[in-house]
Amino acid sequence: MRQLIARRLLQTIPLLFFVSIACFALVKMAPGDPVLSFVTPNMHAEDIERIRHNLGLDKPAYVQYWLWLKELFQGNLGYSLVNHQPVMDQILDRLPATAGLMGSAILLAVLLAIPLGLTAGANRDRWPDKLVNLFSYIGISVPLFWLAILLIYLFAIHLHWLPSMGMRSIGVNSAMDVLKHGILPCVVLAFGFLSVYVRYIRSSTIGQLKEEYVQIQYAFGSTKKTIVFRHVMKHVLLPVITLLGMSMADLVAGAIVTETVFSWPGIGSLGMTAVKGMDYPVIMGITLFSALFLILGNLLADILYGLADPRIKGAR
Template sequence: MVKMILKRLAQSIPMIITISIVSFLLIRVAPGDPVRALVTPESSFEDIERIREAMGLNDNYLVQYARWAKAVLQGDFGYSFSNHRPVLEQIVERLPQTLGLMVSALIISLVIGTIIGIISAMNNGGIFDKIFTFLSYVGISIPSFWFAMILIHILSLKLGWLPSIGMRTLGVETTADLIKHSIMPVLTLSISDTATISRYVRARVVSELKEDYVMTEKAQGFSKTDLFFKSILKNSLLPIITILGMGLPRLISGAFITESIFGWPGLGQLGMNAIFKYDYPLIMATTMFASLLLIFGNLLSDILYMIVDPRIKEAQ
Protein backbone atom coordinates (compact mmCIF):
# COMPACT_ATOMS: atom_id res chain seq x y z
CA MET A 1 0.00 0.00 0.00
CA VAL A 2 2.85 2.39 0.81
CA LYS A 3 4.33 1.75 -2.64
CA MET A 4 0.98 2.58 -4.25
CA ILE A 5 0.62 5.79 -2.25
CA LEU A 6 4.12 6.94 -3.21
CA LYS A 7 3.40 6.08 -6.84
CA ARG A 8 0.18 8.09 -6.84
CA LEU A 9 1.90 11.06 -5.18
CA ALA A 10 4.65 10.97 -7.80
CA GLN A 11 2.05 10.88 -10.57
CA SER A 12 0.26 13.88 -9.08
CA ILE A 13 3.31 16.19 -9.32
CA PRO A 14 3.09 16.74 -13.13
CA MET A 15 -0.67 17.21 -12.74
CA ILE A 16 -0.21 19.92 -10.10
CA ILE A 17 2.40 21.69 -12.24
CA THR A 18 0.11 21.59 -15.29
CA ILE A 19 -2.85 22.90 -13.29
CA SER A 20 -0.76 25.76 -11.91
CA ILE A 21 0.53 26.78 -15.36
CA VAL A 22 -2.90 26.64 -17.03
CA SER A 23 -4.57 28.48 -14.13
CA PHE A 24 -1.87 31.13 -14.10
CA LEU A 25 -2.18 31.80 -17.82
CA LEU A 26 -6.00 31.82 -17.79
CA ILE A 27 -6.04 34.33 -14.95
CA ARG A 28 -3.55 36.61 -16.68
CA VAL A 29 -5.28 36.62 -20.10
CA ALA A 30 -8.78 37.03 -18.65
CA PRO A 31 -10.40 40.47 -19.02
CA GLY A 32 -9.93 42.84 -16.10
CA ASP A 33 -7.11 44.64 -14.34
CA PRO A 34 -6.47 44.30 -10.58
CA VAL A 35 -4.75 47.68 -10.56
CA ARG A 36 -8.03 49.44 -11.39
CA ALA A 37 -9.47 48.36 -8.04
CA LEU A 38 -6.66 50.16 -6.21
CA VAL A 39 -6.61 53.52 -7.98
CA THR A 40 -8.83 56.58 -7.75
CA PRO A 41 -10.05 58.89 -10.52
CA GLU A 42 -7.38 61.36 -9.41
CA SER A 43 -4.54 58.86 -9.87
CA SER A 44 -2.09 59.81 -12.59
CA PHE A 45 -0.62 57.48 -15.18
CA GLU A 46 2.63 57.46 -13.22
CA ASP A 47 0.79 56.45 -10.05
CA ILE A 48 -0.88 53.56 -11.87
CA GLU A 49 2.43 52.37 -13.30
CA ARG A 50 4.09 52.52 -9.89
CA ILE A 51 1.31 50.34 -8.42
CA ARG A 52 1.58 47.92 -11.33
CA GLU A 53 5.34 47.69 -10.86
CA ALA A 54 4.97 47.13 -7.11
CA MET A 55 2.50 44.30 -7.79
CA GLY A 56 4.94 42.71 -10.24
CA LEU A 57 2.55 42.90 -13.17
CA ASN A 58 4.92 44.59 -15.61
CA ASP A 59 7.10 41.50 -16.01
CA ASN A 60 6.34 38.94 -18.69
CA TYR A 61 4.22 35.91 -17.76
CA LEU A 62 7.19 33.53 -17.56
CA VAL A 63 8.97 35.72 -15.01
CA GLN A 64 5.77 36.20 -13.02
CA TYR A 65 5.07 32.46 -12.93
CA ALA A 66 8.64 31.57 -11.98
CA ARG A 67 8.55 34.12 -9.15
CA TRP A 68 5.20 32.80 -7.91
CA ALA A 69 6.27 29.13 -8.13
CA LYS A 70 9.54 29.80 -6.28
CA ALA A 71 7.67 31.56 -3.48
CA VAL A 72 5.06 28.77 -3.23
CA LEU A 73 7.77 26.11 -2.93
CA GLN A 74 9.03 28.08 0.07
CA GLY A 75 5.55 28.13 1.58
CA ASP A 76 4.81 31.74 0.63
CA PHE A 77 1.59 32.27 -1.33
CA GLY A 78 2.02 36.04 -1.23
CA TYR A 79 -0.37 38.75 -0.13
CA SER A 80 -3.90 39.41 -1.32
CA PHE A 81 -4.31 42.31 -3.75
CA SER A 82 -7.68 43.22 -2.26
CA ASN A 83 -7.16 43.07 1.51
CA HIS A 84 -3.33 42.90 1.76
CA ARG A 85 -3.44 39.94 4.16
CA PRO A 86 -1.25 36.82 3.73
CA VAL A 87 -3.00 34.47 1.33
CA LEU A 88 -2.02 31.30 3.19
CA GLU A 89 -3.46 32.71 6.41
CA GLN A 90 -6.83 33.27 4.72
CA ILE A 91 -6.80 29.78 3.19
CA VAL A 92 -6.09 28.17 6.56
CA GLU A 93 -8.94 30.18 8.09
CA ARG A 94 -11.48 29.12 5.47
CA LEU A 95 -10.41 25.54 4.72
CA PRO A 96 -12.04 23.90 7.81
CA GLN A 97 -15.44 25.38 6.89
CA THR A 98 -15.24 23.97 3.37
CA LEU A 99 -14.01 20.57 4.54
CA GLY A 100 -16.79 20.41 7.11
CA LEU A 101 -19.39 21.17 4.45
CA MET A 102 -17.94 18.67 1.98
CA VAL A 103 -17.52 15.84 4.51
CA SER A 104 -21.07 16.38 5.83
CA ALA A 105 -22.48 16.30 2.30
CA LEU A 106 -20.44 13.21 1.49
CA ILE A 107 -21.66 11.34 4.58
CA ILE A 108 -25.28 12.35 3.93
CA SER A 109 -24.99 11.24 0.30
CA LEU A 110 -23.41 7.93 1.23
CA VAL A 111 -25.84 7.05 4.03
CA ILE A 112 -29.10 8.21 2.43
CA GLY A 113 -28.09 7.10 -1.07
CA THR A 114 -27.19 3.61 0.16
CA ILE A 115 -30.39 3.26 2.19
CA ILE A 116 -32.57 4.41 -0.70
CA GLY A 117 -30.72 2.12 -3.11
CA ILE A 118 -31.16 -0.90 -0.85
CA ILE A 119 -34.86 -0.22 -0.25
CA SER A 120 -35.40 0.29 -3.96
CA ALA A 121 -33.57 -2.94 -4.84
CA MET A 122 -35.40 -5.00 -2.22
CA ASN A 123 -38.69 -3.68 -3.68
CA ASN A 124 -37.61 -4.11 -7.31
CA GLY A 125 -40.52 -3.11 -9.55
CA GLY A 126 -42.70 -2.08 -6.61
CA ILE A 127 -44.17 1.29 -5.67
CA PHE A 128 -41.19 2.34 -3.53
CA ASP A 129 -38.79 1.43 -6.33
CA LYS A 130 -40.74 3.56 -8.82
CA ILE A 131 -40.94 6.53 -6.44
CA PHE A 132 -37.25 6.42 -5.56
CA THR A 133 -36.28 5.93 -9.21
CA PHE A 134 -38.25 9.04 -10.21
CA LEU A 135 -36.75 11.07 -7.34
CA SER A 136 -33.24 9.93 -8.20
CA TYR A 137 -33.63 11.09 -11.79
CA VAL A 138 -34.84 14.45 -10.51
CA GLY A 139 -31.88 14.67 -8.11
CA ILE A 140 -29.37 13.91 -10.84
CA SER A 141 -30.91 16.41 -13.28
CA ILE A 142 -31.69 19.36 -11.01
CA PRO A 143 -29.18 22.26 -11.10
CA SER A 144 -27.67 22.82 -7.65
CA PHE A 145 -28.02 26.61 -7.76
CA TRP A 146 -31.73 26.34 -8.65
CA PHE A 147 -32.29 23.81 -5.85
CA ALA A 148 -30.52 26.17 -3.43
CA MET A 149 -32.81 29.03 -4.45
CA ILE A 150 -35.89 26.84 -3.97
CA LEU A 151 -34.71 25.81 -0.49
CA ILE A 152 -34.12 29.43 0.50
CA HIS A 153 -37.50 30.52 -0.86
CA ILE A 154 -39.46 27.76 0.92
CA LEU A 155 -37.56 26.95 4.11
CA SER A 156 -36.29 30.43 4.88
CA LEU A 157 -38.48 33.10 3.28
CA LYS A 158 -41.86 31.33 3.33
CA LEU A 159 -41.71 29.10 6.40
CA GLY A 160 -38.94 30.83 8.34
CA TRP A 161 -37.56 27.53 9.59
CA LEU A 162 -33.91 28.00 8.64
CA PRO A 163 -31.52 30.94 8.26
CA SER A 164 -30.77 31.78 4.65
CA ILE A 165 -27.19 32.99 4.90
CA GLY A 166 -24.00 32.64 6.90
CA MET A 167 -22.57 29.94 9.12
CA ARG A 168 -23.67 31.29 12.49
CA THR A 169 -26.12 33.78 13.94
CA LEU A 170 -24.32 36.86 15.19
CA GLY A 171 -23.47 36.40 18.87
CA VAL A 172 -24.62 32.77 18.96
CA GLU A 173 -21.92 30.07 19.23
CA THR A 174 -24.02 26.94 19.81
CA THR A 175 -23.80 23.68 17.88
CA ALA A 176 -27.54 23.78 17.23
CA ASP A 177 -27.20 27.14 15.50
CA LEU A 178 -24.35 25.81 13.34
CA ILE A 179 -26.44 22.80 12.32
CA LYS A 180 -29.42 25.02 11.40
CA HIS A 181 -27.20 27.14 9.15
CA SER A 182 -25.62 24.09 7.51
CA ILE A 183 -28.78 22.15 6.64
CA MET A 184 -29.55 23.90 3.35
CA PRO A 185 -25.94 24.08 2.08
CA VAL A 186 -25.40 20.39 2.88
CA LEU A 187 -28.68 19.39 1.18
CA THR A 188 -27.76 21.42 -1.90
CA LEU A 189 -24.28 19.92 -2.09
CA SER A 190 -25.40 16.34 -1.47
CA ILE A 191 -28.52 15.97 -3.63
CA SER A 192 -26.77 14.97 -6.85
CA ASP A 193 -24.43 12.45 -5.23
CA THR A 194 -27.27 11.01 -3.15
CA ALA A 195 -29.28 10.33 -6.30
CA THR A 196 -26.27 8.90 -8.15
CA ILE A 197 -25.26 6.59 -5.29
CA SER A 198 -28.82 5.34 -4.85
CA ARG A 199 -29.01 4.36 -8.53
CA TYR A 200 -25.69 2.51 -8.45
CA VAL A 201 -26.45 0.74 -5.18
CA ARG A 202 -29.85 -0.36 -6.48
CA ALA A 203 -28.35 -1.70 -9.71
CA ARG A 204 -25.56 -3.49 -7.87
CA VAL A 205 -27.80 -5.08 -5.23
CA VAL A 206 -30.30 -6.24 -7.87
CA SER A 207 -27.40 -7.77 -9.81
CA GLU A 208 -25.95 -9.47 -6.71
CA LEU A 209 -29.30 -10.98 -5.78
CA LYS A 210 -29.20 -12.92 -9.05
CA GLU A 211 -25.73 -14.39 -8.46
CA ASP A 212 -25.27 -18.11 -7.86
CA TYR A 213 -23.57 -17.65 -4.50
CA VAL A 214 -26.77 -16.09 -3.11
CA MET A 215 -28.75 -19.21 -3.94
CA THR A 216 -25.97 -21.39 -2.52
CA GLU A 217 -25.83 -19.52 0.77
CA LYS A 218 -29.63 -19.59 1.03
CA ALA A 219 -29.51 -23.37 0.57
CA GLN A 220 -26.85 -23.61 3.30
CA GLY A 221 -29.23 -21.96 5.76
CA PHE A 222 -27.74 -18.46 5.95
CA SER A 223 -30.17 -15.98 7.47
CA LYS A 224 -31.30 -13.05 5.35
CA THR A 225 -29.41 -10.67 7.64
CA ASP A 226 -26.10 -12.57 7.35
CA LEU A 227 -26.57 -13.04 3.63
CA PHE A 228 -27.24 -9.39 3.04
CA PHE A 229 -24.67 -7.75 5.28
CA LYS A 230 -21.82 -10.26 4.93
CA SER A 231 -22.10 -10.98 1.24
CA ILE A 232 -24.39 -8.81 -0.86
CA LEU A 233 -23.65 -5.46 0.77
CA LYS A 234 -19.89 -6.11 0.88
CA ASN A 235 -19.82 -6.98 -2.81
CA SER A 236 -21.81 -3.83 -3.56
CA LEU A 237 -19.36 -1.44 -1.88
CA LEU A 238 -16.86 -1.20 -4.73
CA PRO A 239 -19.14 0.76 -7.11
CA ILE A 240 -19.93 3.18 -4.26
CA ILE A 241 -16.23 3.95 -3.86
CA THR A 242 -16.05 4.49 -7.62
CA ILE A 243 -18.92 6.96 -7.48
CA LEU A 244 -17.39 8.81 -4.53
CA GLY A 245 -14.13 9.17 -6.42
CA MET A 246 -15.91 10.35 -9.57
CA GLY A 247 -18.08 12.74 -7.54
CA LEU A 248 -15.22 14.60 -5.87
CA PRO A 249 -14.70 17.14 -8.70
CA ARG A 250 -18.44 17.89 -8.68
CA LEU A 251 -18.38 18.18 -4.89
CA ILE A 252 -15.48 20.63 -4.90
CA SER A 253 -16.86 22.77 -7.73
CA GLY A 254 -20.30 22.61 -6.14
CA ALA A 255 -18.86 23.94 -2.89
CA PHE A 256 -17.83 27.14 -4.70
CA ILE A 257 -21.39 27.73 -5.93
CA THR A 258 -23.09 26.61 -2.72
CA GLU A 259 -20.89 28.72 -0.45
CA SER A 260 -21.47 31.79 -2.61
CA ILE A 261 -25.26 31.37 -2.56
CA PHE A 262 -25.53 30.74 1.18
CA GLY A 263 -22.75 33.08 2.27
CA TRP A 264 -20.88 30.16 3.81
CA PRO A 265 -17.43 31.45 4.84
CA GLY A 266 -15.36 28.75 3.18
CA LEU A 267 -12.76 28.32 0.50
CA GLY A 268 -15.36 28.50 -2.27
CA GLN A 269 -16.71 31.88 -1.21
CA LEU A 270 -13.15 33.16 -0.78
CA GLY A 271 -12.28 32.04 -4.31
CA MET A 272 -15.41 33.54 -5.88
CA ASN A 273 -14.82 36.88 -4.19
CA ALA A 274 -11.21 36.79 -5.37
CA ILE A 275 -12.35 36.26 -8.96
CA PHE A 276 -14.66 39.27 -8.88
CA LYS A 277 -11.85 41.42 -7.41
CA TYR A 278 -9.15 40.16 -9.82
CA ASP A 279 -7.13 39.07 -6.80
CA TYR A 280 -4.52 36.96 -8.62
CA PRO A 281 -2.64 35.52 -5.59
CA LEU A 282 -5.87 34.51 -3.87
CA ILE A 283 -7.32 32.95 -7.04
CA MET A 284 -4.18 30.89 -7.58
CA ALA A 285 -4.10 29.75 -3.96
CA THR A 286 -7.76 28.63 -3.87
CA THR A 287 -7.33 26.86 -7.23
CA MET A 288 -4.26 24.97 -6.03
CA PHE A 289 -5.80 23.99 -2.71
CA ALA A 290 -8.96 22.79 -4.47
CA SER A 291 -6.75 20.71 -6.78
CA LEU A 292 -4.89 19.25 -3.78
CA LEU A 293 -8.21 18.32 -2.17
CA LEU A 294 -9.21 16.53 -5.36
CA ILE A 295 -5.91 14.65 -5.59
CA PHE A 296 -6.09 13.64 -1.92
CA GLY A 297 -9.68 12.49 -2.38
CA ASN A 298 -8.75 10.29 -5.33
CA LEU A 299 -5.84 8.85 -3.35
CA LEU A 300 -8.22 8.05 -0.50
CA SER A 301 -10.55 6.40 -3.01
CA ASP A 302 -7.69 4.18 -4.24
CA ILE A 303 -6.83 3.18 -0.66
CA LEU A 304 -10.46 2.25 0.03
CA TYR A 305 -10.46 0.19 -3.17
CA MET A 306 -7.60 -1.91 -1.85
CA ILE A 307 -9.25 -2.34 1.55
CA VAL A 308 -12.53 -3.52 0.03
CA ASP A 309 -10.98 -5.61 -2.75
CA PRO A 310 -7.63 -7.24 -1.80
CA ARG A 311 -7.14 -8.34 -5.43
CA ILE A 312 -6.35 -4.72 -6.35
CA LYS A 313 -3.66 -4.62 -3.65
CA GLU A 314 -2.05 -7.75 -5.07
CA ALA A 315 -2.00 -6.23 -8.56
CA GLN A 316 0.00 -3.17 -7.44
Protein backbone atom coordinates in the same frame (compact mmCIF):
# COMPACT_ATOMS: atom_id res chain seq x y z
CA MET B 1 0.47 -0.67 -0.90
CA ARG B 2 3.40 1.44 0.28
CA GLN B 3 4.80 1.51 -3.23
CA LEU B 4 1.44 2.67 -4.56
CA ILE B 5 1.27 5.52 -2.05
CA ALA B 6 4.87 6.57 -2.73
CA ARG B 7 4.37 6.46 -6.50
CA ARG B 8 1.16 8.48 -6.36
CA LEU B 9 2.70 11.08 -4.07
CA LEU B 10 5.65 11.50 -6.43
CA GLN B 11 3.24 11.96 -9.32
CA THR B 12 1.58 14.77 -7.39
CA ILE B 13 4.52 17.16 -7.83
CA PRO B 14 4.61 17.35 -11.67
CA LEU B 15 0.81 17.28 -11.80
CA LEU B 16 0.53 20.31 -9.50
CA PHE B 17 3.22 22.03 -11.56
CA PHE B 18 1.25 21.66 -14.79
CA VAL B 19 -1.96 22.69 -13.01
CA SER B 20 -0.27 25.88 -11.83
CA ILE B 21 0.97 26.68 -15.34
CA ALA B 22 -2.47 26.13 -16.86
CA CYS B 23 -4.20 28.17 -14.16
CA PHE B 24 -1.71 31.04 -14.44
CA ALA B 25 -2.11 31.13 -18.22
CA LEU B 26 -5.90 31.15 -18.01
CA VAL B 27 -5.85 33.90 -15.39
CA LYS B 28 -3.61 36.04 -17.53
CA MET B 29 -5.75 35.52 -20.63
CA ALA B 30 -8.96 36.38 -18.79
CA PRO B 31 -10.38 39.85 -19.48
CA GLY B 32 -10.04 42.50 -16.81
CA ASP B 33 -7.31 44.29 -14.91
CA PRO B 34 -6.94 44.10 -11.10
CA VAL B 35 -5.36 47.55 -11.09
CA LEU B 36 -8.71 49.08 -12.08
CA SER B 37 -10.09 48.33 -8.61
CA PHE B 38 -7.59 50.86 -7.21
CA VAL B 39 -8.19 53.55 -9.84
CA THR B 40 -10.17 56.68 -8.97
CA PRO B 41 -11.59 59.17 -11.50
CA ASN B 42 -8.99 61.84 -10.65
CA MET B 43 -5.98 59.55 -10.67
CA HIS B 44 -3.15 60.32 -13.11
CA ALA B 45 -1.59 57.78 -15.44
CA GLU B 46 1.68 57.92 -13.48
CA ASP B 47 -0.14 56.92 -10.32
CA ILE B 48 -1.80 54.01 -12.10
CA GLU B 49 1.54 52.77 -13.37
CA ARG B 50 3.01 53.14 -9.88
CA ILE B 51 0.26 50.90 -8.51
CA ARG B 52 0.88 48.38 -11.28
CA HIS B 53 4.60 48.39 -10.44
CA ASN B 54 3.98 47.95 -6.70
CA LEU B 55 1.74 44.96 -7.41
CA GLY B 56 4.36 43.44 -9.71
CA LEU B 57 1.97 43.41 -12.67
CA ASP B 58 4.26 45.42 -14.95
CA LYS B 59 6.65 42.49 -15.42
CA PRO B 60 6.32 39.91 -18.22
CA ALA B 61 4.01 37.00 -17.50
CA TYR B 62 6.80 34.41 -17.31
CA VAL B 63 8.68 36.58 -14.79
CA GLN B 64 5.55 36.92 -12.65
CA TYR B 65 5.07 33.17 -12.73
CA TRP B 66 8.71 32.51 -11.83
CA LEU B 67 8.56 34.89 -8.87
CA TRP B 68 5.33 33.25 -7.70
CA LEU B 69 6.87 29.79 -8.06
CA LYS B 70 9.92 30.80 -6.00
CA GLU B 71 7.66 31.98 -3.21
CA LEU B 72 5.68 28.74 -3.43
CA PHE B 73 8.78 26.62 -2.82
CA GLN B 74 9.29 28.64 0.35
CA GLY B 75 5.78 27.81 1.53
CA ASN B 76 4.39 31.22 0.62
CA LEU B 77 1.44 31.67 -1.74
CA GLY B 78 1.86 35.43 -1.88
CA TYR B 79 -0.40 38.24 -0.79
CA SER B 80 -3.88 39.16 -1.94
CA LEU B 81 -4.04 42.05 -4.39
CA VAL B 82 -7.30 43.21 -2.82
CA ASN B 83 -6.87 43.04 0.96
CA HIS B 84 -3.05 42.52 1.06
CA GLN B 85 -3.42 39.58 3.46
CA PRO B 86 -1.33 36.38 3.10
CA VAL B 87 -3.10 33.95 0.77
CA MET B 88 -2.07 30.92 2.82
CA ASP B 89 -3.61 32.37 5.99
CA GLN B 90 -6.89 33.17 4.22
CA ILE B 91 -7.16 29.65 2.79
CA LEU B 92 -6.29 27.94 6.07
CA ASP B 93 -8.82 30.10 7.93
CA ARG B 94 -11.61 29.03 5.57
CA LEU B 95 -10.50 25.43 5.04
CA PRO B 96 -12.31 23.96 8.10
CA ALA B 97 -15.65 25.42 6.95
CA THR B 98 -15.27 23.91 3.47
CA ALA B 99 -13.97 20.57 4.73
CA GLY B 100 -16.83 20.31 7.22
CA LEU B 101 -19.43 21.09 4.58
CA MET B 102 -18.06 18.65 2.00
CA GLY B 103 -17.45 15.89 4.54
CA SER B 104 -20.96 16.19 5.97
CA ALA B 105 -22.52 16.23 2.50
CA ILE B 106 -20.69 13.09 1.35
CA LEU B 107 -21.43 11.28 4.61
CA LEU B 108 -25.12 12.17 4.38
CA ALA B 109 -25.29 11.11 0.72
CA VAL B 110 -23.68 7.72 1.39
CA LEU B 111 -25.71 6.94 4.51
CA LEU B 112 -28.98 7.63 2.68
CA ALA B 113 -27.95 6.11 -0.65
CA ILE B 114 -27.13 2.66 0.78
CA PRO B 115 -30.61 1.76 2.13
CA LEU B 116 -32.43 3.57 -0.70
CA GLY B 117 -30.37 1.91 -3.44
CA LEU B 118 -30.61 -1.55 -1.88
CA THR B 119 -34.36 -1.20 -1.36
CA ALA B 120 -34.92 -0.02 -4.92
CA GLY B 121 -32.81 -2.83 -6.39
CA ALA B 122 -34.50 -5.49 -4.27
CA ASN B 123 -37.95 -4.25 -5.36
CA ARG B 124 -37.28 -3.76 -9.04
CA ASP B 125 -40.23 -2.26 -10.98
CA ARG B 126 -42.36 -2.06 -7.83
CA TRP B 127 -43.55 1.11 -6.15
CA PRO B 128 -40.47 1.54 -3.88
CA ASP B 129 -38.24 1.30 -6.94
CA LYS B 130 -40.35 3.75 -8.92
CA LEU B 131 -40.43 6.22 -6.03
CA VAL B 132 -36.66 6.08 -5.55
CA ASN B 133 -36.10 6.40 -9.30
CA LEU B 134 -38.30 9.50 -9.42
CA PHE B 135 -36.31 10.98 -6.56
CA SER B 136 -33.04 10.16 -8.33
CA TYR B 137 -34.11 11.69 -11.63
CA ILE B 138 -35.08 14.91 -9.86
CA GLY B 139 -31.75 15.03 -8.04
CA ILE B 140 -29.75 14.52 -11.21
CA SER B 141 -31.74 17.08 -13.19
CA VAL B 142 -32.16 19.96 -10.71
CA PRO B 143 -29.30 22.53 -10.64
CA LEU B 144 -27.76 23.12 -7.23
CA PHE B 145 -28.29 26.87 -7.21
CA TRP B 146 -32.01 26.49 -8.05
CA LEU B 147 -32.50 23.90 -5.32
CA ALA B 148 -30.67 26.15 -2.88
CA ILE B 149 -32.89 29.13 -3.68
CA LEU B 150 -36.00 26.94 -3.38
CA LEU B 151 -34.99 25.63 0.05
CA ILE B 152 -34.08 29.12 1.26
CA TYR B 153 -37.52 30.40 0.28
CA LEU B 154 -39.32 27.44 1.87
CA PHE B 155 -37.43 26.86 5.13
CA ALA B 156 -35.88 30.29 5.81
CA ILE B 157 -38.28 32.87 4.38
CA HIS B 158 -41.66 31.12 4.48
CA LEU B 159 -41.41 28.77 7.48
CA HIS B 160 -38.62 30.57 9.40
CA TRP B 161 -37.21 27.25 10.55
CA LEU B 162 -33.60 27.63 9.42
CA PRO B 163 -31.20 30.51 8.71
CA SER B 164 -30.65 31.41 5.08
CA MET B 165 -26.97 32.40 5.01
CA GLY B 166 -23.73 32.46 6.90
CA MET B 167 -22.22 30.02 9.35
CA ARG B 168 -23.06 31.68 12.66
CA SER B 169 -25.60 34.11 14.01
CA ILE B 170 -24.30 37.45 15.25
CA GLY B 171 -23.47 37.24 18.94
CA VAL B 172 -24.04 33.49 19.11
CA ASN B 173 -21.14 31.07 19.49
CA SER B 174 -22.48 27.55 19.87
CA ALA B 175 -22.23 24.25 18.00
CA MET B 176 -26.01 24.07 17.67
CA ASP B 177 -26.07 27.42 15.87
CA VAL B 178 -23.42 26.22 13.40
CA LEU B 179 -25.40 23.01 12.89
CA LYS B 180 -28.58 24.95 12.08
CA HIS B 181 -26.74 27.12 9.57
CA GLY B 182 -25.17 24.05 7.95
CA ILE B 183 -28.35 22.02 7.40
CA LEU B 184 -29.47 23.70 4.16
CA PRO B 185 -26.02 23.89 2.50
CA CYS B 186 -25.30 20.28 3.45
CA VAL B 187 -28.63 19.02 2.07
CA VAL B 188 -28.20 20.95 -1.18
CA LEU B 189 -24.64 19.71 -1.74
CA ALA B 190 -25.52 16.12 -0.83
CA PHE B 191 -28.67 15.95 -2.98
CA GLY B 192 -26.97 15.56 -6.35
CA PHE B 193 -24.47 12.97 -5.10
CA LEU B 194 -27.20 11.06 -3.32
CA SER B 195 -29.10 10.66 -6.58
CA VAL B 196 -26.03 9.34 -8.42
CA TYR B 197 -25.08 6.93 -5.64
CA VAL B 198 -28.62 5.58 -5.37
CA ARG B 199 -28.74 4.82 -9.08
CA TYR B 200 -25.37 3.09 -8.93
CA ILE B 201 -26.21 1.00 -5.85
CA ARG B 202 -29.60 0.07 -7.32
CA SER B 203 -27.99 -1.16 -10.54
CA SER B 204 -25.34 -3.14 -8.66
CA THR B 205 -27.98 -4.68 -6.39
CA ILE B 206 -30.02 -5.90 -9.35
CA GLY B 207 -26.92 -7.52 -10.82
CA GLN B 208 -25.89 -9.14 -7.53
CA LEU B 209 -29.33 -10.66 -6.99
CA LYS B 210 -28.77 -12.75 -10.13
CA GLU B 211 -25.58 -14.33 -8.76
CA GLU B 212 -25.42 -17.96 -7.64
CA TYR B 213 -24.58 -17.19 -3.99
CA VAL B 214 -27.97 -15.47 -3.66
CA GLN B 215 -29.78 -18.61 -4.80
CA ILE B 216 -27.73 -20.64 -2.36
CA GLN B 217 -28.79 -18.35 0.49
CA TYR B 218 -32.42 -18.78 -0.56
CA ALA B 219 -31.90 -22.55 -0.47
CA PHE B 220 -30.61 -22.27 3.11
CA GLY B 221 -33.84 -20.47 4.06
CA SER B 222 -32.54 -16.90 4.31
CA THR B 223 -35.06 -14.13 3.80
CA LYS B 224 -34.71 -11.59 1.03
CA LYS B 225 -34.08 -8.78 3.50
CA THR B 226 -31.26 -10.74 5.15
CA ILE B 227 -29.68 -11.56 1.80
CA VAL B 228 -29.83 -7.97 0.57
CA PHE B 229 -28.57 -6.20 3.69
CA ARG B 230 -26.08 -8.82 4.85
CA HIS B 231 -24.63 -10.44 1.73
CA VAL B 232 -25.45 -8.30 -1.30
CA MET B 233 -24.48 -5.07 0.45
CA LYS B 234 -20.91 -6.27 0.95
CA HIS B 235 -20.43 -6.73 -2.80
CA VAL B 236 -22.26 -3.54 -3.71
CA LEU B 237 -20.33 -1.18 -1.45
CA LEU B 238 -16.84 -2.01 -2.72
CA PRO B 239 -17.21 -0.16 -6.05
CA VAL B 240 -18.85 2.74 -4.19
CA ILE B 241 -15.42 3.56 -2.76
CA THR B 242 -14.11 4.12 -6.27
CA LEU B 243 -17.21 6.16 -7.09
CA LEU B 244 -16.44 8.42 -4.12
CA GLY B 245 -12.98 9.10 -5.51
CA MET B 246 -14.42 9.93 -8.92
CA SER B 247 -16.88 12.36 -7.31
CA MET B 248 -14.21 14.60 -5.78
CA ALA B 249 -14.12 17.02 -8.72
CA ASP B 250 -17.90 17.43 -8.69
CA LEU B 251 -17.77 17.82 -4.91
CA VAL B 252 -15.36 20.76 -5.14
CA ALA B 253 -17.39 22.42 -7.91
CA GLY B 254 -20.63 21.88 -6.02
CA ALA B 255 -19.11 23.31 -2.84
CA ILE B 256 -18.19 26.51 -4.69
CA VAL B 257 -21.78 26.99 -5.89
CA THR B 258 -23.30 26.07 -2.55
CA GLU B 259 -21.01 28.31 -0.52
CA THR B 260 -21.70 31.22 -2.85
CA VAL B 261 -25.49 30.92 -2.59
CA PHE B 262 -25.53 30.46 1.20
CA SER B 263 -22.66 32.88 1.93
CA TRP B 264 -20.87 30.01 3.65
CA PRO B 265 -17.41 31.30 4.74
CA GLY B 266 -15.38 28.65 2.97
CA ILE B 267 -12.81 28.43 0.22
CA GLY B 268 -15.49 28.42 -2.48
CA SER B 269 -16.91 31.81 -1.56
CA LEU B 270 -13.35 33.14 -1.17
CA GLY B 271 -12.60 31.94 -4.69
CA MET B 272 -15.66 33.60 -6.17
CA THR B 273 -14.70 36.89 -4.50
CA ALA B 274 -11.17 36.52 -5.88
CA VAL B 275 -12.46 35.90 -9.40
CA LYS B 276 -14.65 39.00 -9.28
CA GLY B 277 -11.73 41.12 -8.07
CA MET B 278 -9.15 39.52 -10.39
CA ASP B 279 -7.12 38.59 -7.32
CA TYR B 280 -4.50 36.44 -9.05
CA PRO B 281 -2.60 35.11 -6.00
CA VAL B 282 -5.80 33.97 -4.27
CA ILE B 283 -7.07 32.28 -7.43
CA MET B 284 -3.75 30.46 -7.86
CA GLY B 285 -3.68 29.37 -4.22
CA ILE B 286 -7.24 28.04 -4.24
CA THR B 287 -6.62 26.21 -7.53
CA LEU B 288 -3.57 24.45 -6.12
CA PHE B 289 -5.40 23.50 -2.93
CA SER B 290 -8.33 22.15 -4.95
CA ALA B 291 -6.02 20.12 -7.21
CA LEU B 292 -4.19 18.74 -4.17
CA PHE B 293 -7.50 17.81 -2.57
CA LEU B 294 -8.61 15.94 -5.70
CA ILE B 295 -5.33 14.03 -5.92
CA LEU B 296 -5.31 13.06 -2.25
CA GLY B 297 -9.01 12.17 -2.39
CA ASN B 298 -8.46 9.75 -5.26
CA LEU B 299 -5.40 8.32 -3.51
CA LEU B 300 -7.43 7.76 -0.34
CA ALA B 301 -10.13 6.02 -2.37
CA ASP B 302 -7.54 3.67 -3.90
CA ILE B 303 -6.09 2.91 -0.48
CA LEU B 304 -9.50 2.16 1.03
CA TYR B 305 -10.41 -0.04 -1.93
CA GLY B 306 -7.17 -1.97 -1.50
CA LEU B 307 -7.78 -2.44 2.22
CA ALA B 308 -11.38 -3.53 1.65
CA ASP B 309 -10.53 -6.02 -1.11
CA PRO B 310 -7.43 -8.17 -0.40
CA ARG B 311 -7.26 -9.20 -4.07
CA ILE B 312 -6.71 -5.59 -5.15
CA LYS B 313 -4.23 -5.07 -2.35
CA GLY B 314 -2.23 -8.08 -3.43
CA ALA B 315 -2.27 -7.13 -7.10
CA ARG B 316 -0.77 -3.72 -6.36
